[in-house]
Amino acid sequence: MQREAAEKRPRARIETLADLIFGLSLSVGSVAAIASSPTTPAEIGSHILAFMFTFLLLITAWLIYTGFMSVLPVExxxxxxxxxALLLLVTLIPYLLNSVEFISPSVPAADASAIKDVASLLFALDFTGILVIMAVFAHVLSLEEKKLVAPELARLFRNGRNRMVVLAALTAVSIAPLFGQVLILGVPARLFLWYVPLISYWVGRAVSPESRTYKISRAE
Incomplete structure (x- = not known):
């Protein structure tokens, strides 16, 4: 009954606004990629990978967010x-990632490097903040005494909360300057740490869908 009531809950206006902001953030990332003309063949692949990362990050965040908001009271x-706060952090994602990847060739090399370092650091903070807020949402839903969801779903939300806390700690670690200086295959180690939350979500969704969708399939 709790689940049915949650599914029938009217969409709050902030949820509609959230859909718009996520969509606009995706559009901004696309426009930035189009506006930045590659100067070498290698840059084409680099720009595509940067856009794919932005796209996957925003889509993943949106899927998690909408799953939470479908049952979480926002009043x-x-x-x-x-x-x-979450929507503010989401709007910053394309700007910060574009500052890392799409820098005007007219900018001196030293300044370009400094811009990338600062943007990379700020993105790590931004990503960490998003995961922390998602963990708080999951925590609220996991509290059985609030009876926002059925007990079996509360367990899934507790697991989700714990998982996001670990992932938030991982992205927070990437803020350390060392991870921006150490290169792996020519790429700062910090970027590889950013991939972990995305891999965790999509692999988990493929292996155990209910652990990511927070919906329990019932045999008819």
Whole structure:
């Protein structure tokens, strides 16, 4: 009954706004890729990979967010504040990633390197913030005494909360300057740490869908 009631809950206006912001963020990333003309064949592949990462990150965040919001009441002051903070962080994603990847050739090499370092650091903070907020949402839903979801779903949300806390800690570690200086295959180690949350979500969704969709399939 709790689940049915949650599914029938009218969409809050902030959820509609969130869909718009996620969509616009995806569009901004696409426009930035189009506006930045590659100067070498290698840059074409680099720009495509950068856009794919932005796309996957935003889509993954949106899927998790909509799953939470479908059952999470957004009327409370704290939840509204966290929603606003999350959407602000989401809007910064394409800007920060574009600052890492799409820098004008006219910018001096030293300045370009400094811009990339700062943008990379800020993105790590941004990504960490998103995961922390998602963990808070999952925590609220996992509290059985609030009875927001059925007990078996509360367990899934607790697991999701714990997983996101670990992933947030991992992205927070990537803030350390060392991970921006150490290169793996010519790429800062920091970037490889950013891939882990995406891999965790999509592999988990393929292997155990209910652990990522937070929906339990029932045999008819």
């Amino acid at each position: 409370t002051r704290t939840i509204v504040f966290l929603n606003v």
